[in-house]
Amino acid sequence: MAVGNIEFPHMHAVSGIKLGATCAGIKQTERDDLLLVEMTEATTCAAVFTQNAFCAAPVLVARDNLEKQPRYLLVNSGNANAGTGEQGLLDAQASCAAVAKLSDVNSEQVLPFSTGVIGEALPINKIVTALAGAQANLKEDNWDKAAHAILTTDTFAKGYSKIIEIDGQSVTVTGMSKGAGMIQPNMATMLGFIATDARISQANLQECLTETVEQSFNRITVDGDTSTNDACVLMASGKSSLPELIAGSDVMLQFQLAIQEACKYLAEAIIRDGEGATKLIKIKVQQAVSDAEAVEVAKTIAHSPLVKTAFFASDPNWGRILAAVGRSGVDGLDVNKISIYLGDVCIVDKGGRATSYTEAAGQKIMDQQEITVTVDLGRGECEQQVLTCDFSYDYVRINAEYRT
Amino acid sequence: MAVGNIEFPHMHAVSGIKLGATCAGIKQTERDDLLLVEMTEATTCAAVFTQNAFCAAPVLVARDNLEKQPRYLLVNSGNANAGTGEQGLLDAQASCAAVAKLSDVNSEQVLPFSTGVIGEALPINKIVTALAGAQANLKEDNWDKAAHAILTTDTFAKGYSKIIEIDGQSVTVTGMSKGAGMIQPNMATMLGFIATDARISQANLQECLTETVEQSFNRITVDGDTSTNDACVLMASGKSSLPELIAGSDVMLQFQLAIQEACKYLAEAIIRDGEGATKLIKIKVQQAVSDAEAVEVAKTIAHSPLVKTAFFASDPNWGRILAAVGRSGVDGLDVNKISIYLGDVCIVDKGGRATSYTEAAGQKIMDQQEITVTVDLGRGECEQQVLTCDFSYDYVRINAEYRT
Known part of the structure; x- marks a missing residue:
C-alpha cells in the first residue's frame, strides 16, 4: 500500500545504544510489541512531545523524566495508555519501576512511550513479565527488530541510517519512526527515535531536535488529527571520536543538517505509509x-x-x-x-x-x-x-x- | 441515502413571490437546472454570502446588486461560474442583462446565483436561450419545481413551509436549500432561498437573516470545506396584512423565531443529505x-x-x-x-x-x-x-x- 518503493535500509549500529524487542502479547501475540532501549551512561537525550491537551500517561511521565538523565526508553505498541486517568499514570510509572528493578538505574531515568488503542487499561502485568526477555535481547545491532516492534497500523517499518564524516571523524545517525494515521503532529511527531554517537550537551541536542522537528515531522499530515501519544527522541551517546559539538560552530551545523535529513526522511516515510494512501x-x-x-x-x-x-x-x-x-x-x-x-x-x-x-x-x-x-x-x-x-x-x- | 425520513412538505405559496424553472441543459439535459424568482415591487431582500476569498463571479455581482432593490433572482445548477476570472464576471452580468431584457427592471436589480462545477466557463448562451421558458413558468406555487432545479449532488430536495399567526395575522414562511458537500458555511450557507409575506425594512431583514444564519447554516459541516458560491437569501414581499415589523418589538421577535426555525430545518436537511452520510x-x-x-x-x-x-x-x-x-x-x-x-x-x-x-x-x-x-x-x-x-x-x- 505504500507510495513509492521504500526499502528498509541497513541500520548501522550506534555505539552506546542497545535495543531489545520482544512480544508481550499486548494486543496480539504474533509479533514483537515491546521495545527496550538502553543508553550508555554519558548519553544526552532530547525529546519533544504532543501538544494535545489530552496527552497520554506515558507522555506525562516521559516529559517529567527527561531531565533526570534518562538511561532507558520503554516502548510498547498495541495500547496507547491514553484517556486512562490516574490508573494510567500509575501503570506508566510501574513500567518504569520494572525497568529500574532489572537494571542499576533509578525508575525516573526511564522514559515510557505507548502507541495503540486509546482508553483501554495498559496490561501492565504482561509488560512486566515480558521485560526480562527484552532486556536479554539488548544489542547495538537490533534496529531492524526494534523498528518493527513499534508499529501499529503501519504497513512497513521506517528506518534511516547513515555514517557521515564531520571534521574528519565519522558520525553515525540511525533512526526509526512509526505512524500512518492520526497524523498532524503538533510540536512533535508520531513515535520517532533517532540515535547518534556524536557528543553534545543536552541543551544543544534539545535545540537541534526542536528546530528539526518543526521542519520535518511538523510538516506532515495524514488526517489532521494529532495523537495523544506523539513523541520524538534524539539520543547522543558521545562514543564518536568527534569532539563535543559547540553551538553555532560549522561542525554543529553539519550535524544539524544530518539530523534534519534523517527526520525529513522518516517523516516522509510516515506519509508514504499514510492510511490507505495511494499518492x-x-x-x-x-x-x-x-x-x-x-x-x-x-x-x-x-x-x-x-x-x-x-x-x-x-x-x-x-x-x-x-x-x-x-x-x-x-x-x-x-x-x-x-x-x-x-x-x-x-x-x-x-x-x-x-x-x-x-x-x-x-x-x-x-x-x-x-x-x-x-x-x-x-x-x-x-x-x-x-x-x-x-x-x-x-x-x-x-x-x-x-x-x- | 438521507439520514432519517425527510418528506418534502407542501409548500405554501408566498404572495408576491413567483418562481419559474426550466432545463437549460447546463450539465445535463434530464432535469431543470435554471430557476428564475420574481419578487413583487415592494419586496425587501436580504442576503449573506460566502467568506471564501475566491468567491465566484455571481457572488461578486449579487453582493453589489443587493442594495439596488432586487426584483429577480436567477439561479443555475451544474456550473458554479467560479475560478473563471474576468470572463466569469462578464457572463454573470450578461445573465442579469438577459433577465432585464425580458422584464421591465434594470439589470442591476437581478441577483445571480450559480452552483456546480468550479472552473468551467458558464454556458451563457444556453442560459439566455432557456430564460424565456423560465419566465413563462413564473408562478407563486412553483416551489416544489424550484427546489429541485437548484440541486447538484443532493439526493433530495429540501423544503420548509409554514403559515404562522403573529399578532392575529397570518404570515407565510416558505424556503428551500441545496447542499450535500463542500459544506462548512462561513457567514453564509450553501444556496438557501427563503421567502415570507411579512413587511419589513431591508435593514431589519438583513439583521434578522445575519443573526439567524449564524445559528443555523453556520452551525453545520459536512467536510469542512467552504464553497466559493455559498449564499442565502431572505425575501419579504410585504403582502401579509401584518403591519411593518419594528426592530425590537415582540412581533419582530416572533418573526425572527419563525425564520430561525425555517433556517435550522433547512440546515439540518443539508446534513441529513451529507454526501455518503449514514448518520x-x-x-x-x-x-x-x-x-x-x-x-x-x-x-x-x-x-x-x-x-x-x-x-x-x-x-x-x-x-x-x-x-x-x-x-x-x-x-x-x-x-x-x-x-x-x-x-x-x-x-x-x-x-x-x-x-x-x-x-x-x-x-x-x-x-x-x-x-x-x-x-x-x-x-x-x-x-x-x-x-x-x-x-x-x-x-x-x-x-x-x-x-x-
Whole structure:
C-alpha cells in the first residue's frame, strides 16, 4: 500500500545504544510489541512531545523524566495508555519501576512511550513479565527488530541510517519512526527515535531536535488529527571520536543538517505509509508574508477531504484547491495575484484558470504517484512545504475497522 | 441515502413571490437546472454570502446588486461560474442583462446565483436561450419545481413551509436549500432561498437573516470545506396584512423565531443529505468560556476524519473524540474537568473513562441513526451546537467521481 518503493535500509549500529524487542502479547501475540532501549551512561537525550491537551500517561511521565538523565526508553505498541486517568499514570510509572528493578538505574531515568488503542487499561502485568526477555535481547545491532516492534497500523517499518564524516571523524545517525494515521503532529511527531554517537550537551541536542522537528515531522499530515501519544527522541551517546559539538560552530551545523535529513526522511516515510494512501503530495506555498501563513495555507489544502479525494481519483480538479486557498483565512488575500501549479503545469494564473492550461496536461501530472502542488500567494517572500497523502476507500476501511 | 425520513412538505405559496424553472441543459439535459424568482415591487431582500476569498463571479455581482432593490433572482445548477476570472464576471452580468431584457427592471436589480462545477466557463448562451421558458413558468406555487432545479449532488430536495399567526395575522414562511458537500458555511450557507409575506425594512431583514444564519447554516459541516458560491437569501414581499415589523418589538421577535426555525430545518436537511452520510450527529459543547470556544471545540470534533469514520462504523471509539477535544486549541484547557456523553451515556468523566461506562451502553447509542455527543468543558457557561454527519465509503466514491 505504500507510495513509492521504500526499502528498509541497513541500520548501522550506534555505539552506546542497545535495543531489545520482544512480544508481550499486548494486543496480539504474533509479533514483537515491546521495545527496550538502553543508553550508555554519558548519553544526552532530547525529546519533544504532543501538544494535545489530552496527552497520554506515558507522555506525562516521559516529559517529567527527561531531565533526570534518562538511561532507558520503554516502548510498547498495541495500547496507547491514553484517556486512562490516574490508573494510567500509575501503570506508566510501574513500567518504569520494572525497568529500574532489572537494571542499576533509578525508575525516573526511564522514559515510557505507548502507541495503540486509546482508553483501554495498559496490561501492565504482561509488560512486566515480558521485560526480562527484552532486556536479554539488548544489542547495538537490533534496529531492524526494534523498528518493527513499534508499529501499529503501519504497513512497513521506517528506518534511516547513515555514517557521515564531520571534521574528519565519522558520525553515525540511525533512526526509526512509526505512524500512518492520526497524523498532524503538533510540536512533535508520531513515535520517532533517532540515535547518534556524536557528543553534545543536552541543551544543544534539545535545540537541534526542536528546530528539526518543526521542519520535518511538523510538516506532515495524514488526517489532521494529532495523537495523544506523539513523541520524538534524539539520543547522543558521545562514543564518536568527534569532539563535543559547540553551538553555532560549522561542525554543529553539519550535524544539524544530518539530523534534519534523517527526520525529513522518516517523516516522509510516515506519509508514504499514510492510511490507505495511494499518492504522496507535496504542497509548497511560496511568496507568503510569513512562514506561519504559508503553513496555514498548505495545511488547509492538505486537510481538505475534497482535495484529497480528487487526488485519489487522479482528477485534476483544481477548483477544490482554489476553494481551499480561498477559505484558509489569510488576511487581505488578493486572489488576483495567486498562481497555482500542479507539478510544472500552471493551472491558475492571476486568480483564474490559466489560458495555457489543458485538461490533458493536468491529467498527466495527476496520474503520477508523487505530485507537487505549488501555490504562489504573490504577497511576500516566505515559503513552506507540507507533505500529505490522498484519501481513499481504504482510509475509511482502515479507520472503520481499527480502533485507535 | 438521507439520514432519517425527510418528506418534502407542501409548500405554501408566498404572495408576491413567483418562481419559474426550466432545463437549460447546463450539465445535463434530464432535469431543470435554471430557476428564475420574481419578487413583487415592494419586496425587501436580504442576503449573506460566502467568506471564501475566491468567491465566484455571481457572488461578486449579487453582493453589489443587493442594495439596488432586487426584483429577480436567477439561479443555475451544474456550473458554479467560479475560478473563471474576468470572463466569469462578464457572463454573470450578461445573465442579469438577459433577465432585464425580458422584464421591465434594470439589470442591476437581478441577483445571480450559480452552483456546480468550479472552473468551467458558464454556458451563457444556453442560459439566455432557456430564460424565456423560465419566465413563462413564473408562478407563486412553483416551489416544489424550484427546489429541485437548484440541486447538484443532493439526493433530495429540501423544503420548509409554514403559515404562522403573529399578532392575529397570518404570515407565510416558505424556503428551500441545496447542499450535500463542500459544506462548512462561513457567514453564509450553501444556496438557501427563503421567502415570507411579512413587511419589513431591508435593514431589519438583513439583521434578522445575519443573526439567524449564524445559528443555523453556520452551525453545520459536512467536510469542512467552504464553497466559493455559498449564499442565502431572505425575501419579504410585504403582502401579509401584518403591519411593518419594528426592530425590537415582540412581533419582530416572533418573526425572527419563525425564520430561525425555517433556517435550522433547512440546515439540518443539508446534513441529513451529507454526501455518503449514514448518520446525523449533533455535537453540543457546553460549559465553555465563550460561544466561539464552544464552536471551535465542536467543529474540531465534527471535522475529524477519525471521529467521522468511527461513527460510520458505529464504533463507540470515544478515544478519538477525546483526542479531538485535546487538540482543539482551547487555551488552558483542564482535561480533568471534562466530561463527554454519547447520547445520555457518560463515557468520559473528569478527563478519564467513566467508571460507569460499559461498551454495551456505548454501542447501543452508536447503533442509532441520530446521535448527540455532549462535551462539558467545565470552565464557563456558554453552549453551542454543530451538526455534522459521518464519513463513509460513499463520501469517497461521490467525491472521487464528481467534479465540484
